[in-house]
Amino acid sequence: RKEVEQDPGPFNVPEGATVAFNCTYSNSASQSFFWYRQDCRKEPKLLMSVYSSGNEDGRFTAQLNRASQYISLLIRDSKLSDSATYLCVVNGAGNTPLVFGKGTRLSVIA
Amino acid sequence: DGGITQSPKYLFRKEGQNVTLSCEQNLNHDAMYWYRQDPGQGLRLIYYSQIVNDFQKGDIAEGYSVSREKKESFPLTVTSAQKNPTAFYLCASSSLAGGYNEQFFGPGTRLTVL
Numbered sequence: 493r494k495e496v497e498q499d500p501g502p503f504n505v506p507e508g509a510t511v512a513f514n515c516t517y518s519n520s521a522s523q524s525f526f527w528y529r530q531d532c533r534k535e536p537k538l539l540m541s542v543y544s545s546g547n548e549d550g551r552f553t554a555q556l557n558r559a560s561q562y563i564s565l566l567i568r569d570s571k572l573s574d575s576a577t578y579l580c581v582v583n584g585a586g587n588t589p590l591v592f593g594k595g596t597r598l599s600v601i602a
Numbered sequence: 603d604g605g606i607t608q609s610p611k612y613l614f615r616k617e618g619q620n621v622t623l624s625c626e627q628n629l630n631h632d633a634m635y636w637y638r639q640d641p642g643q644g645l646r647l648i649y650y651s652q653i654v655n656d657f658q659k660g661d662i663a664e665g666y667s668v669s670r671e672k673k674e675s676f677p678l679t680v681t682s683a684q685k686n687p688t689a690f691y692l693c694a695s696s697s698l699a700g701g702y703n704e705q706f707f708g709p710g711t712r713l714t715v716l
Contacts (some may be wrong), residue, residue: 526704535707594644
Protein backbone atom coordinates (compact mmCIF):
# COMPACT_ATOMS: atom_id res chain seq x y z
CA ARG A 493 0.00 0.00 0.00
CA LYS A 494 1.35 3.43 -0.93
CA GLU A 495 1.98 5.76 1.98
CA VAL A 496 -0.38 8.47 0.79
CA GLU A 497 -3.02 7.88 -1.88
CA GLN A 498 -5.25 10.37 -3.64
CA ASP A 499 -7.71 10.20 -6.51
CA PRO A 500 -5.80 12.00 -9.31
CA GLY A 501 -8.94 13.45 -10.86
CA PRO A 502 -9.42 15.67 -12.68
CA PHE A 503 -12.48 16.99 -10.92
CA ASN A 504 -14.30 19.37 -13.27
CA VAL A 505 -16.91 21.40 -11.40
CA PRO A 506 -18.97 24.53 -12.15
CA GLU A 507 -18.43 27.74 -10.22
CA GLY A 508 -20.32 27.73 -6.95
CA ALA A 509 -20.22 23.95 -6.56
CA THR A 510 -19.07 22.10 -3.47
CA VAL A 511 -16.31 19.58 -4.04
CA ALA A 512 -14.64 17.10 -1.69
CA PHE A 513 -11.31 15.30 -1.93
CA ASN A 514 -10.27 12.31 0.11
CA CYS A 515 -6.84 10.98 0.88
CA THR A 516 -5.79 7.77 2.64
CA TYR A 517 -2.54 7.16 4.48
CA SER A 518 -0.86 3.96 5.56
CA ASN A 519 1.10 4.92 8.68
CA SER A 520 -1.22 4.67 11.67
CA ALA A 521 1.37 6.49 13.81
CA SER A 522 1.25 9.66 11.65
CA GLN A 523 0.67 12.81 13.67
CA SER A 524 0.97 15.67 11.18
CA PHE A 525 -1.42 16.22 8.29
CA PHE A 526 -1.62 19.02 5.74
CA TRP A 527 -3.24 20.07 2.50
CA TYR A 528 -1.10 21.93 -0.01
CA ARG A 529 -2.11 23.65 -3.21
CA GLN A 530 0.04 23.64 -6.35
CA ASP A 531 -0.70 25.84 -9.33
CA CYS A 532 0.52 24.85 -12.77
CA ARG A 533 4.32 25.19 -13.05
CA LYS A 534 4.59 26.67 -9.56
CA GLU A 535 5.77 25.47 -6.17
CA PRO A 536 3.37 23.84 -3.67
CA LYS A 537 2.01 26.19 -1.01
CA LEU A 538 0.49 25.28 2.34
CA LEU A 539 -3.30 25.55 2.21
CA MET A 540 -4.07 24.36 5.73
CA SER A 541 -3.02 22.02 8.47
CA VAL A 542 -5.47 19.29 9.47
CA TYR A 543 -6.30 18.95 13.15
CA SER A 544 -7.89 16.01 14.93
CA SER A 545 -11.07 17.92 15.65
CA GLY A 546 -11.36 19.16 12.09
CA ASN A 547 -10.82 22.77 11.09
CA GLU A 548 -12.23 25.38 8.78
CA ASP A 549 -10.70 28.32 6.96
CA GLY A 550 -13.26 30.32 5.05
CA ARG A 551 -14.66 28.12 2.29
CA PHE A 552 -12.25 25.27 3.10
CA THR A 553 -12.87 22.53 5.66
CA ALA A 554 -10.44 19.77 6.55
CA GLN A 555 -11.34 16.61 8.43
CA LEU A 556 -9.25 13.79 9.85
CA ASN A 557 -10.53 10.27 10.49
CA ARG A 558 -7.80 8.41 12.38
CA ALA A 559 -9.73 5.15 12.67
CA SER A 560 -10.07 4.86 8.91
CA GLN A 561 -6.80 6.68 8.20
CA TYR A 562 -8.17 9.23 5.82
CA ILE A 563 -8.19 12.98 5.46
CA SER A 564 -10.68 15.05 3.54
CA LEU A 565 -10.81 18.55 2.10
CA LEU A 566 -14.13 20.22 1.34
CA ILE A 567 -14.30 23.34 -0.81
CA ARG A 568 -17.58 25.24 -0.77
CA ASP A 569 -18.73 27.82 -3.32
CA SER A 570 -15.91 26.99 -5.74
CA LYS A 571 -14.21 29.89 -7.51
CA LEU A 572 -12.34 29.86 -10.81
CA SER A 573 -9.22 30.70 -8.79
CA ASP A 574 -9.54 27.41 -6.88
CA SER A 575 -8.39 25.55 -10.01
CA ALA A 576 -5.17 23.84 -9.00
CA THR A 577 -3.75 20.53 -7.83
CA TYR A 578 -4.36 19.71 -4.17
CA LEU A 579 -1.72 17.65 -2.38
CA CYS A 580 -2.38 15.56 0.70
CA VAL A 581 0.66 15.46 3.00
CA VAL A 582 1.37 13.25 6.01
CA ASN A 583 4.42 12.80 8.19
CA GLY A 584 6.24 9.57 7.43
CA ALA A 585 7.18 6.58 9.53
CA GLY A 586 9.64 7.19 12.36
CA ASN A 587 11.81 10.28 12.14
CA THR A 588 11.38 10.83 8.41
CA PRO A 589 10.20 13.79 6.35
CA LEU A 590 6.68 14.51 5.20
CA VAL A 591 5.23 12.28 2.50
CA PHE A 592 3.37 13.97 -0.35
CA GLY A 593 0.50 12.42 -2.27
CA LYS A 594 0.53 12.79 -6.04
CA GLY A 595 -2.28 15.29 -5.90
CA THR A 596 -5.85 15.73 -7.11
CA ARG A 597 -6.47 18.11 -9.96
CA LEU A 598 -9.42 20.48 -9.72
CA SER A 599 -10.78 22.55 -12.60
CA VAL A 600 -13.53 25.04 -11.78
CA ILE A 601 -15.45 25.99 -14.89
CA ALA A 602 -17.41 29.20 -15.50
CA ASP B 603 11.41 39.30 3.56
CA GLY B 604 11.77 35.79 4.95
CA GLY B 605 11.69 32.93 2.52
CA ILE B 606 13.46 30.43 0.32
CA THR B 607 15.23 31.37 -2.86
CA GLN B 608 16.34 29.10 -5.66
CA SER B 609 18.49 29.98 -8.58
CA PRO B 610 18.49 29.93 -11.47
CA LYS B 611 14.83 29.70 -12.46
CA TYR B 612 15.67 28.00 -15.76
CA LEU B 613 18.82 26.04 -16.48
CA PHE B 614 20.02 24.33 -19.61
CA ARG B 615 22.88 21.88 -19.67
CA LYS B 616 24.53 19.61 -22.15
CA GLU B 617 24.60 15.89 -21.57
CA GLY B 618 27.60 14.79 -19.56
CA GLN B 619 27.90 18.02 -17.57
CA ASN B 620 27.46 18.40 -13.84
CA VAL B 621 25.31 21.33 -12.70
CA THR B 622 24.65 22.80 -9.26
CA LEU B 623 21.31 24.23 -8.19
CA SER B 624 21.27 26.80 -5.43
CA CYS B 625 18.87 26.91 -2.46
CA GLU B 626 19.03 29.49 0.35
CA GLN B 627 16.63 30.12 3.23
CA ASN B 628 16.52 32.86 5.86
CA LEU B 629 13.75 31.29 7.94
CA ASN B 630 16.23 29.82 10.45
CA HIS B 631 14.85 26.37 9.65
CA ASP B 632 16.82 23.32 10.73
CA ALA B 633 15.75 20.99 7.93
CA MET B 634 16.07 21.39 4.18
CA TYR B 635 14.93 19.15 1.34
CA TRP B 636 15.29 18.61 -2.38
CA TYR B 637 12.49 17.20 -4.52
CA ARG B 638 12.14 16.37 -8.16
CA GLN B 639 8.83 16.71 -10.03
CA ASP B 640 8.22 15.38 -13.53
CA PRO B 641 5.27 16.55 -15.67
CA GLY B 642 1.98 15.33 -14.26
CA GLN B 643 3.74 13.52 -11.42
CA GLY B 644 4.08 13.94 -7.69
CA LEU B 645 7.07 15.11 -5.67
CA ARG B 646 9.90 12.65 -5.17
CA LEU B 647 12.42 13.22 -2.39
CA ILE B 648 16.07 13.32 -3.49
CA TYR B 649 17.97 14.30 -0.32
CA TYR B 650 17.24 15.95 2.98
CA SER B 651 19.24 17.44 5.83
CA GLN B 652 18.23 17.91 9.44
CA ILE B 653 21.41 19.61 10.62
CA VAL B 654 24.55 21.24 9.27
CA ASN B 655 27.15 18.81 7.91
CA ASP B 656 24.67 15.93 7.82
CA PHE B 657 22.22 14.73 5.17
CA GLN B 658 20.29 11.60 4.21
CA LYS B 659 19.30 10.03 0.92
CA GLY B 660 15.71 10.20 -0.13
CA ASP B 661 13.90 7.90 -2.55
CA ILE B 662 15.83 8.84 -5.70
CA ALA B 663 19.32 9.94 -4.61
CA GLU B 664 21.27 8.17 -7.36
CA GLY B 665 23.01 10.63 -9.67
CA TYR B 666 22.69 13.54 -7.23
CA SER B 667 24.88 14.97 -4.47
CA VAL B 668 24.34 17.64 -1.80
CA SER B 669 26.22 19.53 0.89
CA ARG B 670 25.10 21.38 4.01
CA GLU B 671 28.01 23.53 5.14
CA LYS B 672 25.75 26.33 6.41
CA LYS B 673 22.32 26.20 8.00
CA GLU B 674 20.83 28.50 5.38
CA SER B 675 22.23 26.81 2.28
CA PHE B 676 21.62 23.37 0.72
CA PRO B 677 22.95 23.18 -2.87
CA LEU B 678 22.12 20.21 -5.11
CA THR B 679 24.49 18.91 -7.78
CA VAL B 680 23.00 16.97 -10.65
CA THR B 681 25.81 14.79 -11.92
CA SER B 682 26.35 13.24 -15.31
CA ALA B 683 25.43 9.91 -13.71
CA GLN B 684 21.79 11.00 -13.49
CA LYS B 685 20.24 9.31 -16.54
CA ASN B 686 17.19 11.50 -16.99
CA PRO B 687 17.82 14.84 -15.27
CA THR B 688 15.30 17.02 -17.12
CA ALA B 689 12.72 17.96 -14.46
CA PHE B 690 11.40 20.63 -12.11
CA TYR B 691 13.54 20.78 -8.94
CA LEU B 692 12.05 22.10 -5.73
CA CYS B 693 13.85 22.99 -2.52
CA ALA B 694 11.99 23.22 0.79
CA SER B 695 12.73 23.89 4.44
CA SER B 696 10.99 23.31 7.74
CA SER B 697 11.39 23.73 11.46
CA LEU B 698 11.99 20.53 13.39
CA ALA B 699 10.58 21.81 16.69
CA GLY B 700 8.20 19.11 17.88
CA GLY B 701 8.89 16.89 14.89
CA TYR B 702 8.42 17.35 11.16
CA ASN B 703 6.36 20.45 10.53
CA GLU B 704 4.94 22.03 7.41
CA GLN B 705 7.47 22.63 4.66
CA PHE B 706 7.91 25.87 2.78
CA PHE B 707 9.03 25.70 -0.83
CA GLY B 708 11.20 27.83 -3.04
CA PRO B 709 9.99 28.79 -6.54
CA GLY B 710 11.88 25.91 -8.16
CA THR B 711 14.44 25.45 -10.94
CA ARG B 712 13.51 23.96 -14.30
CA LEU B 713 16.44 21.96 -15.61
CA THR B 714 16.57 20.93 -19.25
CA VAL B 715 19.29 18.69 -20.62
CA LEU B 716 19.98 19.32 -24.29
